[in-house]
Amino acid sequence: MAKTVSFSVRDGSVTGALRQLLKQLLERKLVDAVLVPVQLPSGDNVVQSLVTRPEVLDAANPLAPVLPVSTANIISKMTRLAASEKKVAVVMRSCELRALTELVKLKQASLDNIVLVGVDCYGTFSVPDYKRFAKETLANGDELLKGVKAGKVDSRLREACQACEYPYPLNADITIGLIGVDFDKGLLVLANTARGQEIVDGLGLAEAKDESRQAAINKLVSERQKRRDQLFEQTIAESKGLEKLNSIFAPCIGCHNCRDVCPVCYCRECVFDSQTFAFEADKYLGWASKKGALRVPTDTLLFHLTRLNHMGTSCVGCGLCQEACPNDVPVFRIFRLVASKVQPLFSYVPGRSVDEQLPLTTFKEAEFEKVGFE
Amino acid sequence: MSDKKDDGFEPTIVGYLCNWCTYAAADVAGSSRLQYPHNIRAIRVMCSGSVDPLYILRALFSGADGVLISGCRPGDCHYVSGNYKERRRVVVVKTILETLGLESDRVWLRWVAASEVPKFAATMNEITEEIKKLGPNPIGSAWSA
Numbered sequence: 001m002a003k004t005v006s007f008s009v010r011d012g013s014v015t016g017a018l019r020q021l022l023k024q025l026l027e028r029k030l031v032d033a034v035l036v037p038v039q040l041p042s043g044d045n046v047v048q049s050l051v052t053r054p055e056v057l058d059a060a061n062p063l064a065p066v067l068p069v070s071t072a073n074i075i076s077k078m079t080r081l082a083a084s085e086k087k088v089a090v091v092m093r094s095c096e097l098r099a100l101t102e103l104v105k106l107k108q109a110s111l112d113n114i115v116l117v118g119v120d121c122y123g124t125f126s127v128p129d130y131k132r133f134a135k136e137t138l139a140n141g142d143e144l145l146k147g148v149k150a151g152k153v154d155s156r157l158r159e160a161c162q163a164c165e166y167p168y169p170l171n172a173d174i175t176i177g178l179i180g181v182d183f184d185k186g187l188l189v190l191a192n193t194a195r196g197q198e199i200v201d202g203l204g205l206a207e208a209k210d211e212s213r214q215a216a217i218n219k220l221v222s223e224r225q226k227r228r229d230q231l232f233e234q235t236i237a238e239s240k241g242l243e244k245l246n247s248i249f250a251p252c253i254g255c256h257n258c259r260d261v262c263p264v265c266y267c268r269e270c271v272f273d274s275q276t277f278a279f280e281a282d283k284y285l286g287w288a289s290k291k292g293a294l295r296v297p298t299d300t301l302l303f304h305l306t307r308l309n310h311m312g313t314s315c316v317g318c319g320l321c322q323e324a325c326p327n328d329v330p331v332f333r334i335f336r337l338v339a340s341k342v343q344p345l346f347s348y349v350p351g352r353s354v355d356e357q358l359p360l361t362t363f364k365e366a367e368f369e370k371v372g373f374e
Numbered sequence: 375m376s377d378k379k380d381d382g383f384e385p386t387i388v389g390y391l392c393n394w395c396t397y398a399a400a401d402v403a404g405s406s407r408l409q410y411p412h413n414i415r416a417i418r419v420m421c422s423g424s425v426d427p428l429y430i431l432r433a434l435f436s437g438a439d440g441v442l443i444s445g446c447r448p449g450d451c452h453y454v455s456g457n458y459k460e461r462r463r464v465v466v467v468k469t470i471l472e473t474l475g476l477e478s479d480r481v482w483l484r485w486v487a488a489s490e491v492p493k494f495a496a497t498m499n500e501i502t503e504e505i506k507k508l509g510p511n512p513i514g515s516a517w518s519a
Contacts (some may be wrong), residue, residue: 032450228411233477239474240474241476242476242512242513242516242519244475244477245474245475245476245519246516246519287436288517290437290515291437291514291515291517292515293517300519301435301519302431302435302519305431305470305471306428306431308470309428309431309463309466309467309470310427312466313466337391337472338469338473338474340472341472341473342466345466346462359462360459360460360462360463363455363458363459363461364458365458366463367461368462368465369448371461371465371483372448372457372461372483372484372485373484373485
């Protein structure tokens with residue numbers, strides 16, 4: 001299926017080329033709207049926006065290395081009631097695409113009339129860091145691209161990004177290839193599906209060949225895996241055991257921001273907000289007298305462990321939980337570590353395929369056969 | 375923790391027992407005066423597959439020294455596949471506890487059919503003995519969790 005074309009980059013500005021590409025989608029009426037991060041006039045912030053007027057795309061900034069909200073959540077919100085008849089191109093990073101795949105499987109989003117445009121991603125900064133750096137030089141992401149291409153692993157990238165082994169999009173209709181691509185020859189546009197092919201054909205570009213991207217991806221992935229494994233070791237050392245866990249979660253104020261921003265934690269009413277967790281005073285006093293004391297608000301560790309149970313199999317490692325924590329609890333580190341143990345039990349990779357069933361909604365007769373007998 | 379072993383320790387074990395098999399076996403064990411330890415606090419559920427990991431964790435955090443989920447043998451679920459799904463959930467919850475250095479061997483899953491009355495008593499004995507060896511559950515007494 002895959003057709004690869006090349007889109008020329010003028011004056012070394014990849015961002016400029018992407019703007020042109022997205023504008024053409026609207027101008028040639030290949031799509032009715034484009035959902036993409038757009039730079040505010042102040043220059044120090046981007047916000048995801050649903051754009052219908054091509055001129056607005058002159059400020060589109062899909063490479064801005066920042067991820068305020070997972071676009072997966074936005075698509076879920078937009079399509080949960082009913083998908084549109086109109087075609088929307090959605091520009092997404094790999095972690096957003098993978099989360100969206102999970103949401104589709106959870107019946108929380110629809111891909112009808114959505115054209116997924118996946119962009120190679122070298123990583124993102126935290127929102128406050130981005131705001132600061134944008135005032136310097138990194139505002140359009142081109143600088144970051146140059147830096148990473150020069151072999152500089154940017155230690156200011158979010159921890160989740162430094163340990164991300166998916167810098168390339170999965171399940172996109174169209175992939176914008178940047179990693180290892182020689183921009184003098186143009187950036188790569190890959191059509192992966194029939195829907196993507198239709199649009200790429202509509203752009204009328206010359207066919208090209210991927211000469212260096214795959215090798216560069218492999219190299220980057222192996223570096224990221226190394227970083228990831230270091231992070232696991234560090235996390236085990238700092239969190240293993242009840243005492244350490246309690247100390248890790250001591251700054252948790254129970255705001256549940258981590259749950260709210262999590263692109264795969266989807267319940268409309270979380271059990272922790274329900275009457276199940278409304279107790280009478282005597283219940284608290286009962287626990288307190290049994291234990292001698294009781295941390296209040298209660299159930300801090302129970303909340304995080306329950307979330308691990310409910311969505312650990314679908315965790316895509318985007319790290320937004322950790323970004324949303326007001327007190328720097330290393331939520332991402334814990335979740336990523338646990339996910340790395342839980343997902344392989346079912347040979348499951350979240351976001352890999354819409355057709356793979358969620359591990360906790362299915363089973364095999366012949367698996368874990370000793371469990372329950374010994 | 376093994377260093378907290380103490381003589382005369384009587385663990386509290388919360389047992390989520392499936393209505394169609396293990397709970398029936400417990401009933402028959404009782405009416406046939408088969409002895410089994412009083413440490414098991416039986417909670418009748420309609421299917422082992424109805425036991426959300428939150429129930430398991432809540433019991434451990436509220437002071438249970440062990441949690442047992444017991445239901446129909448694979449292939450015999452009254453609701454066709456509840457026990458298979460529970461098997462996955464238990465594997466997940468134990469893996470999570472293990473990864474975080476919490477004691478996963480306080481969580482037990484056992485298939486006991488309605489007819490397996492002596493097996494029910496033997497299983498309860500086995501679990502009680504094993505949990506006694508582990509000693510009191512530190513999560514249950516940790517006030518700061």
